[in-house]
Amino acid sequence: PDAQEGELMYLRFNTSWNASAGLNLSYDLFSPEKVNRVGEQKQQLKIQQYDERISEKELREQVAIAYAECVIAEEQLRSCVQDTTYYALLLSNAGDLYKKEQLSLVEKNKAQQAYNESVANCLRAEKIAADARANLLFLAGAEVTPQTVATLQLEEDIPTLLSKMEQHASTSVTGKELEVMKQLERVSLAALRTGSAEWKYAPTLSLNGYLGTNYYNNELRLFNDRYWRGNSYLGLSLKIPISQSLTTAKEVSRLRLQQRLEEASLLEIRNRQEKERLQEQSQLVVQRESYRLSEENMAISEQNLEAAQMQYEKGYILQQELLSEQLKAQFARQSYLQAAYDLFTGLVTMKH
Template structure:
């Protein structure tokens, strides 16, 4: 192989490897947009809409004419028999004469047409199919709300796990500094060996949490990629951060329920289901009505005893007319189907009423959780400031020999706990706002 070919091949391999190693940067909105495009559940829902559109086309097809061509070939091992009165064959009048007629080979071909003129179930079927198509669109909206909510929560879970890892690393850094100070003070005779050992043990007790949280970050990213629809092997980097925006206006609970009932796809879906069940009653009731169809047939036939097709005669017969079909008795099946449709409509009405009440409770709970987490953030923010001040004072006192090593450990633990509580409060607030958006139907 020539050297320049080896060089070009190696260059392409390096570019490919660098592209594979590059992490995909994702904001929260990027993750949502990717999920809407790539999530497999949403893809299935879109295919269902496509199938429903074809069902509408099928329903409309019942109003169009049906044209069929037919052909038939028969070879008679024994030719057909015609029965005639006896006097036609010189027999007594009370006798029946038999006469074999036709050829040994028979050919029949024709074209038939049936055009529905009046069939009540056709138009009910078209309306039902269109409602079913709208139903599948609402199913897509419902699935999208679930997927977007899951993606946002998975993204936030990955963020908080990463932030918890950073907090643990900060705690280890503080304790490592304290261990360094302990050794320095021990060398000066101003601290005991127990203080140094205690600082070392504290650091080693924190290291397993680093391993657990590091693995937790990878697990959270894997869950996020699966929810989005990305391949598990693709590396991603989350660019957003856990942050609290205190300027966001509060949502009025008085109008929240009305907004939710109007926007939620579950409610719209049940409203459409109720209409569909009403249309199903009309569809089944149409079975009691007569059916009128326009019919027509053009047919040619011939019979022969040989295969000299050029000598055959093909006489044509044709007709057009109207066909009337009046249902009289169907074993009570139609009445039973009508009653089933009425029960289904009653079920959908009850489900609609129940869903509205569940949404009312869901909105109330979501608003309560948002407000609760907002208050916790405000409270924990002050606690973190106080804990930081307490830690600095205790650390200075410990260096001066006024405070004990145990006091410093307590102050560091309180600071870590305060930061962790604040982080958890921000996470709870953000997840609560995600749940509130879903409860209000703001995710479409």
């Protein structure tokens, strides 16, 4: 049809050479495999965001516990320093009494042993406090050097810190709630994938086109534009997945099972969290009472130690009895510090 009047043109089947050059175009007007692709990507992005928020919550919890460990370690160090000072005075007094032959060698040696143990405890407490400060700086993202570890100062003591934790009402989403939200998104993602697989039973409608030209001639002269003729077209195609139905059926069955597993996992998470919540609440009641009692016992032990010191100075009791009261006071302080740590970790767990 492009030839001039009286012009003869070669056809494809009666020439020695033929060639084609062009651009193939294809656009899916409806593709079952792409129905929920954007939705799946959005769900995966939400799951990743929840993972990031959960990781942030866990880091905050670690920092809070590390701060409490620092406060308790500093309190333990102060207590050990006081004990060492006390035992040093007691040892000095025992040495004077021994020289005056008012104290036996056994009693003097017991005072020396008590002092040595207090020095060792003090050294261990210094290391524990330094390690706790270094851990806090590390988790907080600060530079960890001997200088920063040595100069780190904490504002709160144990009662102040626990009081703030008891009064603080967290309005942010907890880590447990984030875990449930994340699993809900996983259930939604599984449902989308199942729906996408079911859509694969539907046919694919595509718009196809070809923009190009063809060459027909008995001689190969590709750069002679007289023998190039246009041959473009535009059409619709419908692809029916008859042979893929069995594969699609297996995929749908597998994804439905995966969806049920995700739903069962959501139920398990909720039940587990409810069980943990009840356990944490009852445990927190025990921890609060244990802290109150240990604080009361520590105060009583301090009073007993003061009374024993006065009796010892008046000669009413022996040095061995005084050392026994001092040891009881140490145990009471250790129990108090442990109870404070348990209560703080319980509060952090409940609020995060």
